[in-house]
Amino acid sequence: MHETAIAHDIIDIVEETLASSRAGSLQIVRVTIGEMVAVVPDLLQHAYDSLISGTRIDGSKLEITIIPISAICHSCQKTFGLDEFEFCCPACQSVHIEVKTGNEFYIKELVVE
Amino acid sequence: MSVITVERKVLEKNDQVAEMLRDQFTRQNVTVLNLLSSPGSGKTTLLERTLELLRGHIATAVIEGDVQTDIDAQRIARHHVPVVQIITNGGCHLDAMLVRDALAKLALDDIQILFIENVGNLVCPASYDLGEKFKVVIVSTTEGDDKPVKYPKMFRVANVCVLNKIDLLDYLDFDIVRFKENARMINPNLHFFDTSAKTGDGLDKWTDWLEHLI
Numbered sequence: 001m002h003e004t005a006i007a008h009d010i011i012d013i014v015e016e017t018l019a020s021s022r023a024g025s026l027q028i029v030r031v032t033i034g035e036m037v038a039v040v041p042d043l044l045q046h047a048y049d050s051l052i053s054g055t056r057i058d059g060s061k062l063e064i065t066i067i068p069i070s071a072i073c074h075s076c077q078k079t080f081g082l083d084e085f086e087f088c089c090p091a092c093q094s095v096h097i098e099v100k101t102g103n104e105f106y107i108k109e110l111v112v113e
Numbered sequence: 114m115s116v117i118t119v120e121r122k123v124l125e126k127n128d129q130v131a132e133m134l135r136d137q138f139t140r141q142n143v144t145v146l147n148l149l150s151s152p153g154s155g156k157t158t159l160l161e162r163t164l165e166l167l168r169g170h171i172a173t174a175v176i177e178g179d180v181q182t183d184i185d186a187q188r189i190a191r192h193h194v195p196v197v198q199i200i201t202n203g204g205c206h207l208d209a210m211l212v213r214d215a216l217a218k219l220a221l222d223d224i225q226i227l228f229i230e231n232v233g234n235l236v237c238p239a240s241y242d243l244g245e246k247f248k249v250v251i252v253s254t255t256e257g258d259d260k261p262v263k264y265p266k267m268f269r270v271a272n273v274c275v276l277n278k279i280d281l282l283d284y285l286d287f288d289i290v291r292f293k294e295n296a297r298m299i300n301p302n303l304h305f306f307d308t309s310a311k312t313g314d315g316l317d318k319w320t321d322w323l324e325h326l327i
């Protein structure tokens with residue numbers, strides 16, 4: 001799956017950030033992933049671990065925060081969470097809803113020593 | 114311990130290149146469709162039929178994405194349409210950088226519709242913008258009417274859904290109504306075409322739509 005490609009992208013951004021910050025050794029990479037993003041956190045963690053092995057960020061860890069899907073209904077203005085991928089309003093059944101969270105996919109911050 | 118704020122999108126590089134491609138396609142008046150499906154749902158067959166039906170009306174070209182082999186590109190080349198093969202060597206999706214490199218081998222100025230046949234996979238390609246105007250998800254009736262529920266992300270990002278192999282409906286317990294309900298639940302804006310790339314059924318509506326794009 002594409003978790004390896006994604007781990008590469010993460011490492012590139014991490015390396016760039018470290019290079020421009022004269023920081024010490026990397027401990028944690030905090031990544032935020034929305035539930036709509038088709039990434040399996042365990043696979044990503046594994047891919048990351050094996051790619052950094054033997055590099056100068058060996059030993060650092062991904063810390064993944066999952067953001068649930070939430071939406072607002074444009075018919076009744078209610079805000080709600082979506083457990084299943086059923087994109088309709090639980091209050092009024094309207095499908096005119098707008099997804100507010102769940103598409104996030106970014107590196108939030110690095111923890112260095 | 115100290116914290117360095119990053120706040121950068123993981124897929125920013127792909128998204129940046131995809132935006133450049135989108136600008137380029139707009140400038141050169143090329144309509145680009147990204148074809149997405151599981152392996153075997155009929156992307157290449159549908160493309161072959163489509164290229165024949167559009168011949169003489171619309172200048173087409175194809176980018177073929179495959180994990181291995183250029184068999185599909187050879188099938189397309191038989192229709193005398195410009196085709197570029199991308200072999201991903203195991204990679205499960207095309208990304209914008211691969212498409213940018215492939216474009217070097219195409220004369221975009223002479224092309225009105227560019228089809229990109231993505232790697233057969235309903236998960237990973239959903240995350241990668243290729244600068245296309247439309248994402249077309251192709252599902253065949255043999256895959257079952259619960260496909261949208263199993264791959265919601267793909268159905269959420271798609272603009273168009275082609276239901277292929279409708280010639281087999283009599284032999285399957287595929288419920289077309291339930292399939293579309295499932296899909297619309299995930300994406301109420303999906304635009305459907307029902308086709309058989311084998312018998313040609315439904316291809317007229319599909320190619321009419323394509324002709325109206327340009």
Ligand SMILES: Nc1nc2c(ncn2[C@@H]2O[C@H](COP(=O)(O)OP(=O)(O)O)[C@@H](O)[C@H]2O)c(=O)[nH]1
Nearest residue numbers: 152153154155156157158277278279309310311
């Ligand atoms: N019965 C039937 N078979 C089809 C249809 N479209 C494609 N096929 C067959 O499905 C198989 C896979 O098709 P192909 O175009 O290679 O799928 P791809 O992997 O999505 O490119 C081939 O044997 C095709 O002949 C269709 O509409 N009806």
Ligand SMILES: [Mg+2]
Nearest residue numbers: 156157185230
């Ligand atoms: Mg194919």
Ligand SMILES: [Zn+2]
Nearest residue numbers: 073076089092
């Ligand atoms: Zn509502």
